[in-house]
Amino acid sequence: MQQTFYKYQGTGNDFVMIDNRQETFNKKDTKHIAFLCDRRFGIGADGLILLENHPTLDFKMVYYNADGNESTMCGNGGRCLVAFANQLGVIKDKAVFEAIDGLHHATINNGIVKLQMLDVDVVEKHENHVFLNTGSPHHVEFEDQIENFDIKTKGAKIRYGAPYNEIGSNVNFVKKISDQIFAVRTYERGVEDETLSCGTGVTAVALAMHALKQTNENLITLKVQGGELQVSFDVENGVYKNVWLIGPATYVFSGTL
Numbered sequence: 001m002q003q004t005f006y007k008y009q010g011t012g013n014d015f016v017m018i019d020n021r022q023e024t025f026n027k028k029d030t031k032h033i034a035f036l037c038d039r040r041f042g043i044g045a046d047g048l049i050l051l052e053n054h055p056t057l058d059f060k061m062v063y064y065n066a067d068g069n070e071s072t073m074c075g076n077g078g079r080c081l082v083a084f085a086n087q088l089g090v091i092k093d094k095a096v097f098e099a100i101d102g103l104h105h106a107t108i109n110n111g112i113v114k115l116q117m118l119d120v121d122v123v124e125k126h127e128n129h130v131f132l133n134t135g136s137p138h139h140v141e142f143e144d145q146i147e148n149f150d151i152k153t154k155g156a157k158i159r160y161g162a163p164y165n166e167i168g169s170n171v172n173f174v175k176k177i178s179d180q181i182f183a184v185r186t187y188e189r190g191v192e193d194e195t196l197s198c199g200t201g202v203t204a205v206a207l208a209m210h211a212l213k214q215t216n217e218n219l220i221t222l223k224v225q226g227g228e229l230q231v232s233f234d235v236e237n238g239v240y241k242n243v244w245l246i247g248p249a250t251y252v253f254s255g256t257l
């Protein structure tokens with residue numbers, strides 16, 4: 001049966017999007033999902049996202065990494081899904097939807113999507129890195145040579161090494177530009193390579209920089225390989241609340257297979 005596939009990208013983090021409200025997509029076919037994400041033999045993307053009906057909310061999000069396995073929350077993917085839902089006429093300029101990590105509010109205006117992320121109440125500070133979960137697990141460490149280092153080798157070693165091992169973590173490398181601006185590069189679990197941007201990753205970096213007192217700002221710009229994202233937040237008794245991931249979400253094309 002022919003299926004229509006859409007392609008969206010958010011600061012270069014790209015996704016195959018499927019309107020699965022009729023629930024016809026085979027969610028268990030890992031190999032097919034990996035084929036659709038393959039950049040040589042398929043459409044090509046960092047991940048695949050299903051838009052599904054929800055009994056009470058605007059829609060439900062189901063996310064798969066490029067390896068074909070369902071995974072945890074995707075911030076850029078969530079932003080792109082809001083833009084996709086707007087294109088389909090499912091929503092107008094705001095959305096409330098369910099993802100694997102819970103309920104998310106979002107707004108869309110002129111291609112800019114603001115996505116509320118979960119509250120974060122645990123930021124693990126280690127000797128040379130920070131670990132926190134912003135809907136997906138994130139290791140954060142400083143990298144002075146951020147423009148020129150072997151991110152795939154260094155990222156994979158951390159992602160597969162202790163304590164993460166096979167389950168793994170996403171790995172973010174950061175360099176401070178100013179109190180308001182940080183440069184970030186991310187090695188992503190389940191893509192097993194650098195992505196041009198990672199939404200839950202830059203959210204983790206913004207909160208980690210505040211937790212490490214690298215900034216007192218609560219609206220931070222993250223320069224990523226695919227553009228710029230912003231993260232805003234409030235802090236109450238060490239808990240990060242009202243966390244928003246802000247940036248563009250862009251339609252690329254659609255086609256049938």
Ligand SMILES: N[C@@H](CCC[C@H](N)C(=O)O)C(=O)O
Pocket residue numbers: 013046047065071072073074075076077136137170188189190191195197198199200201
């Ligand atoms: N690119 C995503 C993160 C997607 C999930 C991640 N690869 C994982 O498996 O934890 C984002 O924008 O957050």
